Amino acid sequence: MIYLDNSATTSTDPDIAAIALDFMTNRYGNPSSLHHFGMDAYQAVMNARYQAARLIGAPTDSVYFTSGGTESNNIAIRGTALANQAVGRHIVTTTIEHSSVLSCCQALEKEGFSVTYVAPSPETHRIEAQDILRAVREDTILISMMHVNNETGEVLPVREVAEAVHREHPHTLIHCDTVQSFGKIPVKLHELKVDLLSASGHKIHAPKGIGMLYIRPQVPVTPLEYGGAQEGHVNPGTESVPLICAFGAAAEKRLLNMKQNLEQVTRLNRYCRNAIIDAFPQVQILSPEDACPYVLNCSFPGTQSGDLVDALSMRDIYVSAGSACSRGTLSHVLKSAGYEASLVEGALRISFDAQNTTEEIDTLLQALKDLILK
Known part of the structure; x- marks a missing residue:
């Protein structure tokens, strides 16, 4: 998983x-x-x-x-x-x-x-x-x-x-x-x-x-x-x-591990952000450059985030289309931020933990390529 x-x-x-x-x-x-x-x-x-x-x-x-x-x-x-x-x-x-x-x-x-x-x-x-x-x-x-x-x-x-x-x-x-x-x-x-x-x-x-x-x-x-x-x-x-x-x-x-956790998650976020940008020319990164590194929101215009979440979960890969409390509805956060509908509809939230690895991100990226670039 x-x-x-x-x-x-x-x-x-x-x-x-x-x-x-x-x-x-x-x-x-x-x-x-x-x-x-x-x-x-x-x-x-x-x-x-x-x-x-x-x-x-x-x-x-x-x-x-x-x-x-x-x-x-x-x-x-x-x-x-x-x-x-x-x-x-x-x-x-x-x-x-x-x-x-x-x-x-x-x-x-x-x-x-x-x-x-x-x-x-x-x-x-x-x-x-x-x-x-x-x-x-x-x-x-x-x-x-x-x-x-x-x-x-x-x-x-x-x-x-x-x-x-x-x-x-x-x-x-x-x-x-x-x-x-x-x-x-x-x-x-x-x-x-x-x-x-x-x-x-x-x-x-x-x-x-x-x-x-x-x-x-x-x-x-x-x-x-x-x-x-x-x-x-x-x-x-x-x-x-x-x-x-x-x-x-x-x-x-x-408190004891915050510094090392933050450094690890920052590396993972940067690695994932750069890899997604390289692999998907159409992608839009919706998280600010100075965002908390534990969260990365990216949109794939022309896709439906709910479909991507379902397809990834079939591969035992778990990301989100937004807040867990929204239960699959379109993000009120992204809509109120003024993003066009295609970006809101195709938005995925990837949220990290210090236990995650670059190998896991590579597997996620390959799965996204299979689903989006096929």
């Missing part, structure tokens, strides 16, 4: 899975229990919180565990909107966000909030900082923008926006979805300067079903669910200790 769909999900690291299994079968205490068995689980959760916080340079007590990126995004956006509606009811986001952000904003519109959706520039096909800043109003309570786009790898100007907004509109909060950058490229709070940050475990070889949300101290967030005092009331309910500890271990492993 050749797996090049790592932006959709990664395999669970066997060492990480072993940690989860240990907490499922041997150390299964409830972290809210006061006996020693419960305290062992409590200490394990606190250690995982430290590991996750360390990866972004956050205070440990400002990190809250969730079920994944979608729940983190919903708590960040809806929770912040509800808690701050006395200040204003306007939100700014972009048209290339993950569906969990866009759908949450659309739901808030039905409840009387107003949302401005900033589209990529027609000239650059990218989100420009000045376009976001022009959308900010006196009643803007939140800006939600991703760090790295999941379909093209575009790195959005989060720091530039955050610095300007905090200077000119200090009451406006900044939320950043870092699901595609957390543990892959450096993500540090002192650099991004955001107030809320979402991340997910299954993009960094932790199991599915676990994520985190950073909330800057003193930022008010209304919980979306009610129950016990777990996770600072932000996300109440008995913690999934096995998944939390797996997430923490995966975060620590990514």
